[in-house]
Amino acid sequence: MTDTNSPDDGQTDQSVADRLKSQVRENRTGMVGDLVFAVVWVTFASLLYDFVFPTAPRWVLYMFMLAGIPAYFGFFISVEMAKQSQ
Template identity: 45%
Template sequence: MSLTESIRTHVSENRSTMVTDLVFALAWVTAISLLFDVVQGPQWAYYLCLASGIVAHYGFFASVEAVREQQ
């Protein structure tokens, strides 16, 4: 299997997850950018909030998975 075929297979198997991750990332960056446009916080805090999106992503989707398992 060539590299191109391998990538194509991976993307086709994980398409919905990749789209969900992209939407979450876009929403997070948009919300943080809008917040810092309003409050005019320091640059280091802006980058820290952007980086905290990684933790927020895993926390959010872990809680969604926990709810699905309870149902």
């Protein structure tokens, strides 16, 4: 089911650009953190593949990239746990 604005929401119809701006404004720090993690992970995986395992088959690079998914969740879950323990 799609997420649409119904007249009962109390919101006026917004353009896609307005909705995008409000989404970015509300989630700015989270989006920046996600982007930084993605750039660092891809850089790390590419350097590892190019310099540490230069003779490895191409699927190894894809596995490094795929390993970024659990690494992402593990990193941000551990950050949240650290924040809660303070």
